Amino acid sequence: MVPPLLHLFQRRVPPVVEFPAVRYLQETKREAQRTVQLQHLLLMLLRILAVVLIVLAAARPVVTGGIGARHEPTALVLIVDNSLSSGAVQGGTRVIDDIAMRARETLREAQDGDAVWLMDVDGIARRGRPADLLADVIRLTPDARRLDLDAALRTAASLVATSGYTHGEVHVLSDLQRTALGSTVNSRRSTADYDTLPVNRQLSTVDSAFRNLPILIYHPKGDPPANRGTVMARPSPALWLPAGGDIRIGVGGGPSAGAAPATVQLSIDGRSGARSLAGTSGEVVLSASRLAPGWHTGIVTLDPDELRADDRRHFAVRVVAPAGVGVAPAAETGSFLYQAIGVLTAGGQVHTGTDVRLGGAPGGSGAVVIFPPADVSAVGALNRALETARVPWRFGARQDRQDTIIAPALPELAGVRVLQRWRLEESGAQPGRRDTSSAVLARAGDDPWLVRSGRVILLGSRLVPEQTTLPLSGAFVPFVSALVNRIARGESGVIEATAGDPVTLPAGVTAVAASDSAVPVPSAFAFTAPAAPGVYALRHGADTAGMLVVNADPRESDLTRASPAELATLWRGARIDITEDARAYGAQRFRGAGRSEITGPLLFAALLVLIAEALLAAGIWGTAK
Amino acid sequence: MTDLASQRGPRLDLLDPKEVAGLGGIEVVARGVVEGFLAGLHRSPFRGFSVEFAEHRPYQPGDEPRYLDWKVLGKRDRLYVKQYEEETNLRATVVLDVSRSMGWVGDAAKTLTKFDYATRLAAAISLILVRQRDATGLIAYDEAIRALIAPRAREGQWPLIVNSLGSLQPSGRTAAERALPRVIELLKRRGMVVLISDLLVDRERSLQALRYLRHRGHQVSVFHIMDPAEQDLEGPPEARYVDPETGDSVVASVADLRRAYRSTVAAAVAAWRKACRTSGIAYHHVLTDTPFGHALRKSSETVERRNVEA
Numbered sequence: 001m002v003p004p005l006l007h008l009f010q011r012r013v014p015p016v017v018e019f020p021a022v023r024y025l026q027e028t029k030r031e032a033q034r035t036v037q038l039q040h041l042l043l044m045l046l047r048i049l050a051v052v053l054i055v056l057a058a059a060r061p062v063v064t065g066g067i068g069a070r071h072e073p074t075a076l077v078l079i080v081d082n083s084l085s086s087g088a089v090q091g092g093t094r095v096i097d098d099i100a101m102r103a104r105e106t107l108r109e110a111q112d113g114d115a116v117w118l119m120d121v122d123g124i125a126r127r128g129r130p131a132d133l134l135a136d137v138i139r140l141t142p143d144a145r146r147l148d149l150d151a152a153l154r155t156a157a158s159l160v161a162t163s164g165y166t167h168g169e170v171h172v173l174s175d176l177q178r179t180a181l182g183s184t185v186n187s188r189r190s191t192a193d194y195d196t197l198p199v200n201r202q203l204s205t206v207d208s209a210f211r212n213l214p215i216l217i218y219h220p221k222g223d224p225p226a227n228r229g230t231v232m233a234r235p236s237p238a239l240w241l242p243a244g245g246d247i248r249i250g251v252g253g254g255p256s257a258g259a260a261p262a263t264v265q266l267s268i269d270g271r272s273g274a275r276s277l278a279g280t281s282g283e284v285v286l287s288a289s290r291l292a293p294g295w296h297t298g299i300v301t302l303d304p305d306e307l308r309a310d311d312r313r314h315f316a317v318r319v320v321a322p323a324g325v326g327v328a329p330a331a332e333t334g335s336f337l338y339q340a341i342g343v344l345t346a347g348g349q350v351h352t353g354t355d356v357r358l359g360g361a362p363g364g365s366g367a368v369v370i371f372p373p374a375d376v377s378a379v380g381a382l383n384r385a386l387e388t389a390r391v392p393w394r395f396g397a398r399q400d401r402q403d404t405i406i407a408p409a410l411p412e413l414a415g416v417r418v419l420q421r422w423r424l425e426e427s428g429a430q431p432g433r434r435d436t437s438s439a440v441l442a443r444a445g446d447d448p449w450l451v452r453s454g455r456v457i458l459l460g461s462r463l464v465p466e467q468t469t470l471p472l473s474g475a476f477v478p479f480v481s482a483l484v485n486r487i488a489r490g491e492s493g494v495i496e497a498t499a500g501d502p503v504t505l506p507a508g509v510t511a512v513a514a515s516d517s518a519v520p521v522p523s524a525f526a527f528t529a530p531a532a533p534g535v536y537a538l539r540h541g542a543d544t545a546g547m548l549v550v551n552a553d554p555r556e557s558d559l560t561r562a563s564p565a566e567l568a569t570l571w572r573g574a575r576i577d578i579t580e581d582a583r584a585y586g587a588q589r590f591r592g593a594g595r596s597e598i599t600g601p602l603l604f605a606a607l608l609v610l611i612a613e614a615l616l617a618a619g620i621w622g623t624a625k
Numbered sequence: 626m627t628d629l630a631s632q633r634g635p636r637l638d639l640l641d642p643k644e645v646a647g648l649g650g651i652e653v654v655a656r657g658v659v660e661g662f663l664a665g666l667h668r669s670p671f672r673g674f675s676v677e678f679a680e681h682r683p684y685q686p687g688d689e690p691r692y693l694d695w696k697v698l699g700k701r702d703r704l705y706v707k708q709y710e711e712e713t714n715l716r717a718t719v720v721l722d723v724s725r726s727m728g729w730v731g732d733a734a735k736t737l738t739k740f741d742y743a744t745r746l747a748a749a750i751s752l753i754l755v756r757q758r759d760a761t762g763l764i765a766y767d768e769a770i771r772a773l774i775a776p777r778a779r780e781g782q783w784p785l786i787v788n789s790l791g792s793l794q795p796s797g798r799t800a801a802e803r804a805l806p807r808v809i810e811l812l813k814r815r816g817m818v819v820l821i822s823d824l825l826v827d828r829e830r831s832l833q834a835l836r837y838l839r840h841r842g843h844q845v846s847v848f849h850i851m852d853p854a855e856q857d858l859e860g861p862p863e864a865r866y867v868d869p870e871t872g873d874s875v876v877a878s879v880a881d882l883r884r885a886y887r888s889t890v891a892a893a894v895a896a897w898r899k900a901c902r903t904s905g906i907a908y909h910h911v912l913t914d915t916p917f918g919h920a921l922r923k924s925s926e927t928v929e930r931r932n933v934e935a
Contacts, residue, residue: 014863014876020726020825021855022868024889025882026875032885039881617880 039616046613053606057599062587071590073113075163077156078103078133080140081149081174083121084556087142088175088227088307090220096142098220099173102582106171106589107134115163117156121147122500125159142309144533145500146553149174150182153571157209169214171589176219176578178562179254179555181570210574216588219561221580228253228262228278229310229557233300235317236285238492241349241485242319244288249300249313251278254558262305268298268317278302291319295547297535310557316494316535316547323484324353324366332374333359334464336471340480349481356488362389367455367488371462372398372422379422387427391456393448396423405449405468407442410487412479413470418444420467421460424451441487450487457488493546495538497529498553505548511539512548638662638749638918642737645917646745652787655748658917663753681705715759716776716816719747720808721790722850724767725870726825728795731854735914739850740795742913743821746848748787749917750819750924755783763789764811766804767797773811797870805834815842819924824849824897825870836904846907846924849897851890853912858886 019025029036080103086096103118110116110130117125118133121143126136153170160168174180232250249264266273266286274286286300295318302311327333327341337358344350357368362385372395373382383394399421407413421444441457442450449460461467463476470476486492497503505527511518512527514536521527529550530536536548564578579585637645637657645654681694684704692706727740737745747763754761755778762776763786772789774782812818818838824831824847839845860866860879867874894910901908911920 014865015861016874017860017864017866018729018869019855019860019866020729020823020869021890022866022871022873022875023825024855024893025858025866025877025886026873028882028886028889029875029877031889032882035885036878036881 043613043616046609046616050606050609050613053602053609057602057606060583060599061602062583062598070111072167073111073115073165074590075115075160075165075168076106076110076590077117077119077125077159077168077170078106079119079147079149079152079156079170079172079174080137081121081147081172081176081180082140082143083147083177083180084142084144084309084552085175085177085180085307085559087309088225088559090175090225090306091222093220094142095175095220096140099175099218100137100140102173102218102585103137103140103171104134105582105586107131107137109590115165117159119152119156121145123147123152123155125155143499143531144309144550144552145531146498146556147174147180148182149176149180150570153215154209157213157574160213161209167591169216169589169591172215172217174217174219175224175559176217176561176567177224177556177558178560178566179558181562181566208573210571213571213574214591215571215574215576216585217567217576217578218582218585219578219580224559224561225306226253227305227307227310227557227559228302229307229554230264230300230302230313231310231554231557232283233298233313233315233551234496235315235492235494237482237486238317238494239486239489240288240291240317240319241322242290242293243349244290245317246285246287247298247300247315247317249278249284249286250554251282251284251302252554252557254560262303264303265301266298267301269296273298288317291317293319293321295319295537295544297547307557307559310552310554312533313551314533314535314549316549318492318494318547320485320489322348322350323489324355325350325484326352326354326357326366328357328359333371334462334471336465336476337463337480340477341484343477344481344484350484356484358484361385362391362456367457367490369457369459369483369488371459374462383427386456386458389456391453391458392427393424393451393453393456393458394427395458396425398422399447401445403445403447405442405444407450410442410450410479410482412475412482413442413450414475416468416470416473416475418449418461418468421447421449424448424458424460452487452490455488455490457483493538494549495546496549496551499529499533499550500531501529501553503527503529503548505538506546508540509538509545510541513537513539638921639916642742642745642913642915642917643735646737646741651745651748651790652784654745654917655752655787658745658749658921659752659756662749662918662921663756680708682708715754715757716762716814717754717759718762718764718776718812718816718818719751719786720818720820720822721747721763721765721772721793722767722820722822722824723765723771723793723795724797724823724825725795726823726868727850729852729869730913731852731859736852737913738795739823739852739913740793742911743848743850744790744793746850746911746917746920747819747821748783748790749921751786752783753921754817760816761786764808765789765793766808767795768803769797770804770807770811776816805831809834809838809841812838812841812843817844817846819846819848821848821850823851823855828893828897828900832900832904835901835906839905844907845905847897847901847909848920848924849894849908849910851894851910851912853914856887856890856912858883 080099082096086099088095107130115127116130116133117127118136119125120140122145149172156170160170228251230249231252232248234248236246236248247266251264261277261279263275264278264284265275266288268288273288276284276286278284295316297314297316300313304311325341327338341350345352355366357364357366359371360368361382362368362370373379379395386394403418405413405416405418424447440448440451444460451458463471465471470479495503505521509521511520514534518539529548533551536550537544538546538548567576577588638661645658648654648657681697682705684693684706688706694705694707697703697705721743723740727743728738730736730738751761751763758778760776760778761782763772763774764770765772772793774786774789835845858879862880863876863878865874865876898908907924909920909923
């Protein structure tokens with residue numbers, strides 16, 4: 001706007017010149033008026049054009065194609081990070097859309113003589129013709145899986161090194177989450193520590209895998225948006241009675257999480273449940289109402305923000321009916337246990353039956369909880385019975401030492417002290433076979449105190465005041481309830497997994513089923529969790545043996561960007577260029593070839609325009625009759 | 626007073642008018658110019674159109690065939706040429722424009738004002754005529770008659786003209802439309818009229834007066850005096866140009882109008898030339914940096930051609 005304003009509003013008082021031939025001048029002006037006006041208009045346009053050309057030249061634009069657009073044959077590994085966090089909206093644009101556009105530009109510029117690999121969130125490098133890979137890039141969408149950038153870079157470096165090409169480049173198109181760099185950066189040092197290190201120390205050691213490897217990194221412009229996501233949704237306890245239970249919900253997002261509280265809501269079987277306000281980070285517990293026995297699936301949701309995909313988290317819970325309990329004679333188990341079972345029976349949490357037997361020796365159809373015998377001489381017979389029942393645990397020597405019970409999964413045992421116990425020792429009765437169902441549920445000091453092997457539970461102490469303070473505490477009845485309803489009845493059957501990660505399934509699982517399809521499981525020990533978050537049923541023939549709950553990696557919620565110093569330290573020896581400018585990225589790829597900067601032509605055009613303007617202003621053109 | 630004609634040196638009629646004018650007053654310059662001009666001409670420049678036969682002489686190689694006496698050739702088969710005697714009673718009047726615009730000069734360091742140039746040119750023409758023993762007079766005008774010397778062939782006529790020219794100053798407006806009728810009234814006997822002016826007047830009305838002179842039998846020559854700076858527009862990039870006579874003004878950009886202005890002036894000169902030619906008037910466009918001798922030669926050639934045609 002400046003040139004036309006100057007042109008139109010430039011006013012000054014001209015000097016007065018005595019000139020007798022004014023009549024000729026008047027006649028000239030009268031006849032040339034139209035021409036002069038056209039000339040002035042043309043002058044203004046030329047001046048505007050000159051300014052525009054100069055401004056454009058100052059922006060140093062580049063164009064693709066044309067003369068000089070070819071580059072040396074190059075081995076190119078294009079890493080497009082379409083992990084969950086790529087769905088975040090940054091600057092009004094989804095990260096995936098931004099980086100996919102850069103990828104398409106690069107692939108369009110790639111030539112048939114190049115060796116091009118495309119690697120996305122699965123970390124698998126696929127080689128193909130640029131046109132084919134372009135189609136793959138167009139189909140890319142944010143994925144719930146997490147890309148380990150460090151591992152991807154090392155794979156890419158290996159590909160470039162073994163490609164046989166003289167020129168090689170690795171392009172990383174990513175939001176550059178710090179959490180995507182593996183555990184190395186996140187565990188060793190804080191960002192501040194890296195930034196304060198002298199460069200020569202940061203680069204003191206060269207990683208041979210990255211020696212002189214050009215790594216061109218593009219991330220979207222500006223700081224990552226504030227984000228908060230659900231990083232955990234776990235039933236507590238893992239096995240519920242029909243009365244219901246709690247869902248422990250973790251909220252996080254790293255330093256970039258917003259400060260304002262957000263609403264978190266529970267939904268089970270499609271029905272909305274409790275809701276609460278969650279802070280920047282931390283844990284929220286929401287209670288669920290009464291549920292019928294069986295499997296139930298649910299979702300916790302957080303208020304939407306710039307990254308929607310991590311605002312939902314799936315969970316599954318198994319609800320069981322109250323256990324039918326049978327209790328051995330009080331002489332063996334103690335009267336406190338009798339009283340507790342009576343209270344639970346009166347409250348409807350247990351009933352008399354054969355699901356769980358408290359006391360006695362292993363055997364029978366139900367689960368059995370075995371206590372140390374009141375008679376010391378009976379220990380040997382009990383151990384032989386355990387061995388006969390192929391229980392890999394036995395009672396060892398008696399310990400008269402006070403210890404505090406440590407049982408993270410059993411909050412009812414918090415602070416309980418043990419006064420006297422029998423050591424629970426692994427008997428090793430099953431050579432060649434590892435019992436995967438065997439687990440230590442609580443310890444007293446360094447020794448196991450509560451263990452489970454299949455349907456047999458062993459306690460190191462009798463539940464009497466002489467051996468533990470538990471019967472005298474308020475947590476005794478809840479503990480007995482947990483013991484008969486949950487611990488004695490085995491695991492909940494829910495397996496949590498991260499999308500795309502390997503997961504170990506229980507033995508006997510034959511298929512993993514979604515709502516409308518089922519995937520056969522050839523080997524329970526080599527199964528990869530589905531990429532789509534959700535709850536999948538683990539089938540054992542026609543039965544449901546458990547639930548596989550697949551959610552996104554909670555690290556994806558932390559959008560904090562890695563610093564250049566961290567990258568330089570992680571990939572020592574590489575020539576790393578980081579840019580958030582699409583034009584700069586375009587100018588640097590393929591070593592700056594394949595594009596021509598048109599600053600020179602623009603300046604030349606501006607010069608021509610200025611010459612034309614000068615000639616026109618001098619009257620060379622335009623006013624001749 | 627120095628008689629430049631008696632000195633041997635460069636011909637003043639061919640030198641730059643500004644340099645020549647620096648040698649002395651009007652009389653000195655006019656004499657020097659005329660001496661130089663006549664020395665290079667070898668015959669009378671302003672021969673009258675009324676001539677009388679003098680004698681025959683044998684033809685010599687180099688004589689123009691048109692002067693051969695064909696009757697003698699037919700009768701005696703000999704080649705004789707006729708010689709004539711010029712008439713000495715031609716009445717010539719120099720009409721000089723002394724308006725204010727004549728006092729303008731574009732670059733005083735390089736050229737004379739139009740007035741200075743015109744006075745010296747008028748003095749030179751007068752001297753040539755006087756030397757031919759023609760009756761020579763002077764009329765100076767702007768919007769009125771400022772000087773009037775009736776044509777005489779006597780001794781002292783030319784000094785009288787020179788003194789009158791020296792006493793004139795450019796002033797007033799050019800109102801040729803009003804002054805020329807007065808001039809016509811003063812020119813009752815037919816003869817030669819030499820108008821020296823910058824012609825910054827209404828062309829049609831001025832031409833009408835000149836045609837009337839021509840109609841009355843006068844031989845009319847017009848010297849259109851122009852400063853080089855009037856032909857090529859120069860000056861600041863943008864200026865308000867004011868006519869010193871009329872006060873009219875116009876704001877113009879030199880860069881915008883230079884070429885168009887030149888074309889306009891060329892068209893104006895061409896229009897004057899064409900109009901004069903069709904009216905039987907001799908027209909001479911003279912820039913003030915033109916040597917006086919060139920201006921005199923152009924005028925003498927025109928007169929000679931007209932006499933031949935007559």
